[in-house]
Amino acid sequence: MSKVNYNIKEGLSEKQIRQMYERALEIIEEIGLEVSHKGILQTLSQEDGVKIEKSRVKFDSWLVDKYVMSQSYPMNEFSNGYKIVSGAYEQNVIDLDTGKIREATLKDLVELTKLADSYGMVGSAPVRPMDLPGPLQEIAMYKVSWENSSQKAQGIFDANPKSSLEVANYVYEMSKVVNKSFSIGI
Amino acid sequence: MRYAAVNFSSPESILLLELGKEVAAHLTGKFSARSAMRTIAKAPDAQAACEKTTCALMGALRGGRRFMDLGQLSIDEIFSPEQMVIDREILSSIERLINGFEFQDMENLTLNTIKEALDEKSFLAHSTTVEQFKKAYWFPQIFDRRMLEVWKTAGAPGVIEKAHDSVQDKISNQEPRLDELTISKLNKVYDRACKSGW
Numbered sequence: 001m002s003k004v005n006y007n008i009k010e011g012l013s014e015k016q017i018r019q020m021y022e023r024a025l026e027i028i029e030e031i032g033l034e035v036s037h038k039g040i041l042q043t044l045s046q047e048d049g050v051k052i053e054k055s056r057v058k059f060d061s062w063l064v065d066k067y068v069m070s071q072s073y074p075m076n077e078f079s080n081g082y083k084i085v086s087g088a089y090e091q092n093v094i095d096l097d098t099g100k101i102r103e104a105t106l107k108d109l110v111e112l113t114k115l116a117d118s119y120g121m122v123g124s125a126p127v128r129p130m131d132l133p134g135p136l137q138e139i140a141m142y143k144v145s146w147e148n149s150s151q152k153a154q155g156i157f158d159a160n161p162k163s164s165l166e167v168a169n170y171v172y173e174m175s176k177v178v179n180k181s182f183s184i185g186i
Numbered sequence: 187m188r189y190a191a192v193n194f195s196s197p198e199s200i201l202l203l204e205l206g207k208e209v210a211a212h213l214t215g216k217f218s219a220r221s222a223m224r225t226i227a228k229a230p231d232a233q234a235a236c237e238k239t240t241c242a243l244m245g246a247l248r249g250g251r252r253f254m255d256l257g258q259l260s261i262d263e264i265f266s267p268e269q270m271v272i273d274r275e276i277l278s279s280i281e282r283l284i285n286g287f288e289f290q291d292m293e294n295l296t297l298n299t300i301k302e303a304l305d306e307k308s309f310l311a312h313s314t315t316v317e318q319f320k321k322a323y324w325f326p327q328i329f330d331r332r333m334l335e336v337w338k339t340a341g342a343p344g345v346i347e348k349a350h351d352s353v354q355d356k357i358s359n360q361e362p363r364l365d366e367l368t369i370s371k372l373n374k375v376y377d378r379a380c381k382s383g384w
Binding site: 001002003004005006007008011012014017020021068069071072081082083084085086087088090091092093094096101104108111112114115116117118119121123126127133134135136139140143146147148149150157166170173174177178 | 204205208209212213214228229230244247248249251252253254255256257258259262263264265266267268269270273274277281283284285286287288289290291350353354356357359360362363364368369371372375376378379380382384
């Protein structure tokens with residue numbers, strides 16, 4: 001007995017990938033990036049391979065290449081079979097009763113987290129509870145996720161926002177209560 | 187260009203997503219199994235079904251196994267619980283497709299089964315048919331496979347209607363994941379946050 005599967009293999013050639021990468025390095029070295037934060041400019045100015053012209057920062061190719069090659073990705077997390085990620089703290093929801101688009105609430109967050117959990121879905125909170133004050137929305141997304149899901153919100157698919165140190169502190173404190181991982185996120 | 191909108195669900199965007207994964211794999215030596223089910227449609231409709239299936243199928247055929255964006259509409263502006271159930275059904279169908287099939291070596295295959303079924307005047311009731319049917323076929327949860335008259339007799343249920351019922355059922359039957367003591371500890375932290383003057 002043998003297994004038969006279909007897939008798509010054709011794509012870029014090695015030469016095309018190399019060309020794209022080399023041109024990207026050239027853009028970063030010759031055109032550079034705009035950086036407006038004075039503290040970051042100060043830090044970068046002390047690095048070898050970095051040139052600063054006013055707010056334009058140019059990086060030597062060897063430096064970018066060195067950091068690209070040293071990247072590592074936690075690919076082993078969720079490595080078994082298919083995994084599905086639902087929602088990314090959407091601000092609006094389609095109301096279950098009326099079918100109309102409206103702002104999401106704390107009640108929606110609880111119900112939709114339960115729904116995602118019933119399917120074993122991972123990732124961030126499905127919706128942002130817009131009926132709460134801003135910073136509390138972010139804290140509630142973690143609280144509700146941890147109360148109602150075994151897999152949300154943690155790991156590499158968790159991107160719930162933490163927009164201030166104060167919010168991050170509360171989330172960190174809650175993560176200790178439920179023994180879940182904590183990261184600053186993206 | 188006309189609306190200056192970000193469209194992550196166009197064919198061009200799907201191609202760019204795969205291109206990015208290919209370049210990253212080349213540079214890091216690790217293939218990202220991340221894929222997507224994106225749409226810019228505003229409701230669970232034909233556009234959403236087409237864009238999400240195109241995106242997910244391309245990703246899956248290229249080796250993607252982690253699918254993002256289920257339930258999301260208008261890229262990530264709207265969440266639809268019914269769409270999430272439909273997305274899961276689409277993905278389940280794609281998973282079956284990607285799993286392919288077992289190819290049995292035919293050299294030693296006998297014609298006995300065919301002869302037995304012919305004697306019984308039915309292939310449907312033969313034990314091997316039932317056994318292989320259960321192994322080989324994917325069984326949808328909300329997509330309908332009945333012929334017209336049978337479907338009409340059952341009340342002619344639509345896919346969105348079935349997804350809606352499934353959502354209500356799942357939400358009402360899902361229990362919290364934490365015990366009361368842990369929830370109470372979480373509440374204490376949350377209550378302090380509520381009193382922070384926000």
